[in-house]
Amino acid sequence: MKKISVVTPLFNEQANVAELCRRIAEVMQSIPYDYEHLCIDNCSTDDTVPLLRQITASDPHVKVIVNARNFGYIRSSYHALLQADGDAVVLIASDLQDPPEMILEFVQKWEEGFKAVMAVKPVSEESKIMFRLRRLYYRIVTRISEVPLVQNATGSGLFDRAVLDVLRSIQDPYPYFRGLVCEVGFPIATVPFKQPRRVRGVSSQNFYSLYDMAMLGITKHSKVPLRLMTIAGFLLAFVSLIIAFGYLVAKLLFWNAFVLGTAPILIGIFFFGALQMMFLGLLGEYIGAIQTQVRNLPHVIEAERINF
Structure with missing residues (x-):
């Protein structure tokens, strides 16, 4: 039987x-x-x-x-x-x-x-x-x-x-x-x-355990987030270059009237800071998964x- x-x-x-x-x-x-x-x-x-x-x-x-x-x-x-x-x-x-x-x-x-x-x-x-x-x-x-x-x-x-x-x-x-x-x-x-x-x-099951299970599903079965980090890095670098060129042209054309101001600077700093923290967190999840695998407890x- x-x-x-x-x-x-x-x-x-x-x-x-x-x-x-x-x-x-x-x-x-x-x-x-x-x-x-x-x-x-x-x-x-x-x-x-x-x-x-x-x-x-x-x-x-x-x-x-x-x-x-x-x-x-x-x-x-x-x-x-x-x-x-x-x-x-x-x-x-x-x-x-x-x-x-x-x-x-x-x-x-x-x-x-x-x-x-x-x-x-x-x-x-x-x-x-x-x-x-x-x-x-x-x-x-x-x-x-x-x-x-x-x-x-x-x-x-x-x-x-x-x-x-x-x-x-x-x-x-x-x-x-x-x-x-x-x-x-x-x-x-x-x-x-x-x-x-x-x-x-x-x-x-609390928020942490559900989050742990969710991230486990991503890090164990997909490399897409890692690829997205690289792609986003290239895109943001290109966009930053275009914006910088636009500001340069605007300043040359309107030298006395054009003032950058602090708002775009602060917004840019917080935006890129948040993006870096998110990418570092995702990278940390993958590193944590590797550490768990290597320890083999x-x-x-x-x-x-x-x-x-």
Whole structure:
């Protein structure tokens, strides 16, 4: 019998963990596959881990990895994926915004022959501003990426063992997982759904973590920003030369009447200063990505394993 591993990363999800495990168990018991449910806890500060201990005591399918500290969603979830030993691995969010019942559709696509299946949310009940910002980001990244990315992907999905074997060989210490799956090259099936609002608990994703994930998607899969810096440098140098020549002509023609004033100087200084800071920031993002890759630290340090 084939085996499916279900991976759920958790952080302070005491309000959702019991229902999460129950719904996943109901789904997995309705299909003719053996399964394991691998929960990775990112050093929660609430009762998530004690609740997981109670669940593992009565359900041998549930396994738990407890991290020594909070290593972030990206590293923690990726580490859990690589620890799974099923013929296919399902990654599903623990906040129940990506309903566990979608696993049935993931498995159906897998049985049709797809080695990668991803959940996409063309419609969402989250904040309209955030949803539009996400859509805009995905459109931009898709346009500048060296490989076509799946737009509006939530990160949840099913991935065949062949995909995981490739990811293990890459050994990326800080991956943009959604982009990395596209880099592998296997055809990707999508499962669209309407994402509901979070009912219980508070999201661990803040502005910094969302920004980190967004920049990771750009720096890992596109050199376009670096090229734009060079092109913008040449264009600005040319424009500056034209403006300087225009001012010279104006001064020669209207020597006594033409006065430059301080406004253009101040505006020019602040404009070029802001542009330089933006370009330096983008360059720093790429350098930071290189540093992370070179250090090659482990994804997480495990404090404990339960029910393995």
